[in-house]
Amino acid sequence: MKFAWRCLALLASLSLLAWSQASKPSDGMLQFARLGDFQLTNGQVIRDCRIGYRTFGQLNAQRSNAVLFPTWFSGTTAKLVDLVGPGKLVDSTKYFVILVDAIGDGVSSSPSNSAVQPRLQFPRFTIRDMVNAEHQLATQTLGLRHLRGVIGISMGGMQTFQWAVAYPTFMDAAIPIVGSPRLTSYDLMLWHTEIETIKESAGWNGGNYTTEPNLNALTDLHTIELTSPEYFLRTTKPEQFAHFVQETEAGGPGFDANDWIRQAQAMMSLDVSAPFGGSMALAAAAVKAKMLIIPSQHDHMVNPHPALNFAHLRHAPILLLTSDCGHRATGCEDAKIDAAVATFLAHPR
Secondary structure, rough: OHHHHHHHHHHHHHHHHHHHHHHHHOOOOOOEEEEEEEEEOOOOEEEEEEEEEEEEOOOOOOOOOEEEEOOOOOHHHHHHHEEEEOOOOOOOOOOEEEEEOOOOOOOOOHHHHHHHHOHOOOOOOOHHHHHHHHHHHHHHOOOOOEEEEEEEOOOHHHHHHHHHHHOOOEEEEEEEEEEEEEEEEHHHHHHHHHHHHHEEEEEEEEOOOOOOOOHHHHHHEEEEEEEEHHHHHHHOOOOOOOHHHHHHHOOOOOOOOOHHHHHHHHHHHOOOOOHHHHOOOHHHHHOOEEEEEEEEEEOOOOOHHHHHHHHHHOOOOOOOOOOOOOOHHHHHHHHHHHHHHHHHHHHOO
């Protein structure tokens, strides 16, 4: 009997600790959740897996205002910080905002920072693995049993689709922005070409480089796809082109080449309909959260059609971005997005 009471007391203490960690105000400091040996959906294991995260705001007494916000491709939570706060994409005075570094981003466990599985010895992971790790962070590290919402941009939007299908009752709202539930052949061709460009770069050495390989061609290709031909015509005159390329390549990709490959492969493997025999209609029917789907009409990096089709299957509201900024429409039309997200998070419909 005494042993049972001690166990109950220990569980209560652990629950209180999780509550205190999740409810206390935060200044956005980078923290890490240690998941141990994390098993992937393919059966492989990320050894000593850790997930980076930052929190803003405070969990309310009902523990009902948490919003999880994972990173985009090659992005880190440090790059999401400017999107959090009053009048921004997610208001931290109303919500307990959890920014999460997705697996492979160079902050969370990645080919570039793993001591025991370095470079391409790091196992292939999927968007579902990212989401499973984030779910473990939310439930085991932060002690949450429900989220007000999940929101993400680009690869973060892909994770949002996966969250909505894989954990359908865990959130009230899901807001994928320029994301996709499954990549099109055009998208797949882009990422395949980028991976091949890395592998053919000078200094690649099968991924066992000691200094970053020359990735100018990758940088140029990625830059082309981020916007649209109309955007280039409008913003860069032919006489400015040489200077534009020089500046673009000087910045480089800003991301480790092996991390680039593994995150690209994760996006390429995304298909939220896979557990439903490939039926996107059945995948959409499994979703319980209210969804606001925000695609970009002229997106050359993440084709908008799969997101639009999913919205129609769910009878979900669509906020279509129509500027010529393409995938970067999230920056060009941010005021429109911020207002729509604020309204939807307050009253999902």
